[in-house]
Amino acid sequence: xxxxxxxxxxxxxxxxxxxxxxxxxxxxxxxxxxxxxxxxxxxxxxxxxxxxxxxxxxxxxxxxxxxxxxxxxxxxxxxxxxxxxxxxxxxxxxxxxxxxxxxxxxxxxxxxxxxxxxxxxxxxxxxxxxx
Amino acid sequence: xxxxxxxxxxxxxxxxxxxxxxxxxxxxxxxxxxxxxxxxxxxxxxxxxxxxxxxxxxxxxxxxxxxxxxxxxxxxxxxxxxxxxxxxxxxxxxxxxxxxxxxxxxxxxxxxxxxxxxxxxxxxxxxxxxxxxxxxxxxxxxxxxxxxxxxxxxxxxxxxxxxxxxxxxxxxxxxxxxxxxxxxxxxxxxxxxxxxxxxxxxxxxxxxxxxxxxxxxxxxxxxxxxxxxxxxxxxxxxxxxxxxxxxxxxxxxxxxxxxxxxxxxxxxxxxxxxxxxxxxxxxxxxxxxxxxxxxx
Numbered sequence: 001x002x003x004x005x006x007x008x009x010x011x012x013x014x015x016x017x018x019x020x021x022x023x024x025x026x027x028x029x030x031x032x033x034x035x036x037x038x039x040x041x042x043x044x045x046x047x048x049x050x051x052x053x054x055x056x057x058x059x060x061x062x063x064x065x066x067x068x069x070x071x072x073x074x075x076x077x078x079x080x081x082x083x084x085x086x087x088x089x090x091x092x093x094x095x096x097x098x099x100x101x102x103x104x105x106x107x108x109x110x111x112x113x114x115x116x117x118x119x120x121x122x123x124x125x126x127x128x129x130x131x
Numbered sequence: 132x133x134x135x136x137x138x139x140x141x142x143x144x145x146x147x148x149x150x151x152x153x154x155x156x157x158x159x160x161x162x163x164x165x166x167x168x169x170x171x172x173x174x175x176x177x178x179x180x181x182x183x184x185x186x187x188x189x190x191x192x193x194x195x196x197x198x199x200x201x202x203x204x205x206x207x208x209x210x211x212x213x214x215x216x217x218x219x220x221x222x223x224x225x226x227x228x229x230x231x232x233x234x235x236x237x238x239x240x241x242x243x244x245x246x247x248x249x250x251x252x253x254x255x256x257x258x259x260x261x262x263x264x265x266x267x268x269x270x271x272x273x274x275x276x277x278x279x280x281x282x283x284x285x286x287x288x289x290x291x292x293x294x295x296x297x298x299x300x301x302x303x304x305x306x307x308x309x310x311x312x313x314x315x316x317x318x319x320x321x322x323x324x325x326x327x328x329x330x331x332x333x334x335x336x337x338x339x340x341x342x343x344x345x346x347x348x349x350x351x352x353x354x355x356x357x358x359x360x361x362x363x364x365x366x367x368x369x370x371x372x373x374x375x376x377x378x379x380x381x382x383x384x385x386x387x388x389x390x391x392x393x394x395x396x397x398x399x400x401x402x403x404x405x406x407x408x409x410x411x412x413x414x415x416x417x418x419x420x421x422x423x424x425x426x427x
Binding site: 004022069070 | 276297370372
């Protein structure tokens, strides 16, 4: 269901770069990919809009390594991370935790003001006020 | 003259008719031998002879390499740190690229229908291992991973992930095993050892820092669990995106699955045996204490 194609990479490298197909490219039609859940598919379509062509195919390329196999592995890894990012749910914070957090913040503020008042009393007690 | 006759017949006819090749008829191809520059001769090589004008340069009195005119030189200003400490005591592994392995198999120097061992590689003069120079064996390198296409059962001392993946993709089997220096010497030069008349020693187990490496299924270590090795094979196939060929259905499955015992050095011989080259006989120990020691 994934179309894999190999081509020659760009960049310096002399004869090896010119002759050997080391760039790996994977294409798959995003809308008809049934192995990805529907909402993840839509999320991917919006996140990686720049990587989708007019025919609706998501293209992933890799030319980082000298070896075709490693480039293929890198492409697959990229696809896996894309799908993982698209499927992750936003963290749902429960009511109790939000309340706890608010209580913590209020307690900190109260403590801070108390310490401030104590400090102010100390400073005032040092004042020599001549009546 | 056009030398490309039918099967080189023109060349053969010429050979018959032309005079004998001798020193008087030979000449190097034009452009291959260039005249050398000799100093002190002619307008350009002579006069100051490439030494400059006066001073230390012309008089040959320049200070040593690295001297910076009195400023603390670079190689003394930088503090020492143990990057190269103990480099002469570190384990070295002779690299064996997949390209070289393919080359050897294609030329017929190494037989892919038999398990490939360091002895096979040394006999084929594919690699040269120097056990006395802290070499601990051979490591598999990925150079030539795209071209490799041979189904082999290889045993090396270290292997990188891509190399393992390439060999398994083509239906082969990789194992990494440890040889202590004495066993390595025996493995590389078996004939010389047999002529000594000593019994084959048992292979020692790896030292502490290598035990972890050889019990890991990802490195296909010889001490690793076979079920974990199978799992690691599937994982690698998933990672590199190839279909893992089922070697159990292969006709050479029996050969591909032959592995050495952790205490064994050679495939057919067990520790404790003496090989007599002159009489072409093998002597095995009969004393039960010896048998107990060698089979432990």
